[in-house]
Amino acid sequence: MTQLPVRRPQRGITLVESLVAIVVMALGILGILGVQMRTLTDTQAGVRRAQAIRLIEDLGERLQNNPDALGNLSAYTATPTSSDNCASTACAPDRLATYDIKQWRTSVSDALPGSQVIVFIPQGGPRQLGVLIGWSETRYNQDGKSFTTAEKAALTAPLTVSGTNSAGAAVNCPANLICHLQYIQPTQRCTPWGLGGGALYCPN
Template sequence: MPSTKHQPGYTLVEVMVAVAILGIGVVGLVGLQADSARYQNATYHQTLATLLARDLAERIRANADAAAGGAYVGTGTGSSPDCVSAACTPGQLAAFDLAAWRQRALDRLPSAWVDSSRNGDTYTVRIGWGSTSNADDCSPTTCVSLEVTP
């Protein structure tokens, strides 16, 4: 009669431990991927806001006559002429610039708000997005502020 040898099952336990360790590693990698996507999205919004703020800063510098009179103060919600197809005065161009800037921010950033204020000769351009509702709620991850001297 052939002898039967009893297998203790250590190999099965080792395989189960290896699968558990592998599973924990996969869950960790999925978490890292999710964090990476979230940070990438935040960085994208911050970059867009910075580019939009610089755009208005260049418009303020290019239209120094209107900027000297404070024409670039506000949120761009008022009526503005179409300065693309018709000639405009410097003041009208400032209103057009603010309205176009505001619309670009609203189109590109989630829950965006914009503001341009003036203190002396210096303008402060602010753009916020996401959970911020005004300049008081600003943080470096949800708001960009840029000072401009025309």
């Protein structure tokens, strides 16, 4: 009588089980990478907003150092292409304002490449200066592709800000940009010379 072979219990894992394990592990790694990328994007957005706030604070400090910033608000709303070098020589308040805004706009371009800046005198607030800085956020949809124009507009809509300038016109955040709007208070340490006004007297 022929003796049947004894079946031994299965040991190890089959090829199918190995493939399933690899697929599950790959999906887990992709999920972790997706969370990390989203966290990195949110962190970058926070860093850019912090940079924008610090840049506006820097402009506010420049206004504080100008003895007649309040009397030269219109100079801060311009985009000068040239100015006196007020870092090495003393400048009058109007020339200092032109120098400060030119240097400040350069600082914004260096810190936030591709950004846009709008400096305006708000309506009903001649003793204030509105500063709006807009920057671009690089984001991708769930398929790893860049957002379309409509998707970018929908994404940035809750994050847009707007104001009103002295002429009553709206000052809006540029399309597809995320903006930060802040109002700063200028100073005026110069006083009119004499009761009739005229030239300004600026004490040292």
